[in-house]
Amino acid sequence: MTMSNKLNQLPKQFFASLVAKVNKKIATGADVINLGQGNPDQPTPAFIVEATKKALEDPMTHKYSQFRGNQAYKQAAADFYFQQYGIKVDPEKEIAVMGGSKIGLVELPLALLNPGETIVLPDPGYPDYLSGVALADVKQELIPLKPENGYLPNYEEWSPELRKAAKLLYLNYPNNPTGAQATKAFFEDTVRFAKANDLWVVHDFAYGALGNGQKAPVSFLQAEGAKDVGVELYTLSKTYNMAGWRVAFAVGNAEIIEAINLIQDHLFVGIFPALQAAGVAALTSGEGPLQAIATQYANRRQAFVTAAAQIGWQAYPSDGAFYCWMPVPEGMTSEEFSDLLLEKVAVAVAPGVGFGEQGEGFVRVGLTIDEDRLIEAVARIGTLHLFA
Ligand SMILES: Cc1ncc(COP(=O)(O)O)c(C=O)c1O
Structure with missing residues (x-):
């Protein structure tokens, strides 16, 4: 074979x-x-396990799940974003349910780009971004993240050719591997730059809950206009010690959310409803x-x-x-x-x-x-x- x-x-x-x-x-x-x-x-946490056991005993969770996710889970995700970041989102149009954020990261180039178009990735960065590049046959350009810039990209350094070619940019703060954090001002710059250069932005917020213990990390969507240019991927893997469960969501720009939903209609039949119930228990559990x-x-x-x-x-x-x-x-x-x-x-x-x-x-x-x-x-x- x-x-x-x-x-x-x-x-x-x-x-x-x-x-x-x-x-x-x-x-x-x-x-x-x-x-x-x-x-x-x-x-x-035990309360999440308990909520899942209860959901598991409900035969309704044994059927095919709803395409595009359960309303309760999407509402919980929307409420979570409002409570944590003060951002209002429409749970139906601005949230997409995903079985782990890795799926979103890998399927987004396929959903948004044509073969040969350019995605810009951070270097250093999470290696799985490269899987999406290969599956979608897109061209990757790496932008250096340097210690002297706090591991934030310097948009001034982008050549005119790169500004023209780039269609999609991945960012990730708090950052894997460096632990660097972004600021609201940096995300505002990113929104301006993306608008000026017709660029979609995907912010991988896998470590969104893990700041310095005092101040919560900033969400990309807190930058004004962020929803016009991009989405954020939020996973429960690290926030609630649920890496094995594969529960996440994308939040933000309605067109990108629709693209994610459309590709997932063809690839999956949603995620197991009992896991979405676990997601509700987690996301509504407060501070x-x-x-x-x-x-x-x-x-x-x-x-x-x-x-x-x-x-x-x-x-x-x-x-x-x-x-x-x-x-x-x-x-x-x-x-x-x-x-x-x-x-x-x-x-x-x-x-x-x-x-x-x-x-x-x-x-x-x-x-x-x-x-x-x-x-x-x-x-x-x-x-x-x-x-x-
Ligand atoms: C930067 C980053 N993004 C995404 C992921 C994937 O997370 P998930 O478990 O939601 O697929 C990880 C996992 O380690 C990660 O480090």
């Missing part, structure tokens, strides 16, 4: 090789501290769970960054998502450094280069492990005396 050319064009998963290396190390009996992942370690999760990761960050500073390892100063962005010692690549840590002290980190060329010089540390293990990881790394 041969696979289609399209499947053969799919990008190779850089992090598959990291997983293989970690598993090989574990197989030797080593006690590996795995800071290489982006998978929440805590269970889904408590949001505060708890943001505080937990902020405390872990504080513990890790403080311990790292004590061995002379200074984190890049970011406070969003659940990642620390850590520099690589002089004279090493990010892959050599992460190989060395795994080999010598059984600590796994994600090499920055896996997120794009601009990620070189850094590794990403995931805070999805408790504080004691984070501090132990730093202590092990300290025994290598790599930092001045």
Whole structure:
């Protein structure tokens, strides 16, 4: 059997090789501290599990789900956006239900672009954006995100050719992998730039609940006019420790929402109604769970960054998502450094280069492990005396 050319064009998963290396190390009996992942370690809150069990017992949830999602879930998403960000959205026209935001990210190039048209992606960035590029046969242009700009793109640097060619731009704040956050002013600039250059914007808000524990991250839709040019993708994966459940939604521009709904009419029959009930339980649960999760990761960050500073390892100063962005010692690549840590002290980190060329010089540390293990990881790394 041969696979289609399209499947053969799919990008190779850089992090598959990291997983293989970690598993090989574990197989030797080593006690590996795995800071290489982006998978929440805590269970889904019990009230969400309970609401789902109840929904599961209702035979109505066993039938084909409604195309384009249940009204109750879309209303809960709309109410959530109003309570969190003060943004009013029409649940029918401005919300699309998705089985995880990865689906939206991968299907949007197919829904909005013709083959050969240009999508602009951040470098460093979440590697799965590239899957959508390959499936839709579109052209990708990478824009560098640099530490000196707070890992925000600099629109001034776009050439006239790029401004003309670009049809779709992906952004992601709080950012994976750097932890950088955006400001409302930056999103306002983005809206102006998108309007001036006839560009759609997709803001991947996967870490929308994970700020510094005090201030919630800003939503793209809080920028005036954002709904004219784009959508935001909101997932419950990280906000409510529901990564395995695959529940998300897109919110914003009605034309893009219609495009998402149309492509999904052909690809899926909605998402399991009991999962939408879980989504309702989560999104209507108020500030408590949001505060708890943001505080937990902020405390872990504080513990890790403080311990790292004590061995002379200074984190890049970011406070969003659940990642620390850590520099690589002089004279090493990010892959050599992460190989060395795994080999010598059984600590796994994600090499920055896996997120794009601009990620070189850094590794990403995931805070999805408790504080004691984070501090132990730093202590092990300290025994290598790599930092001045
Ligand atoms: C930046 C970013 N976007 C999207 C996703 C995918 O999230 P979901 O579980 O909603 O598919 C992830 C998951 O790690 C992510 O890091």
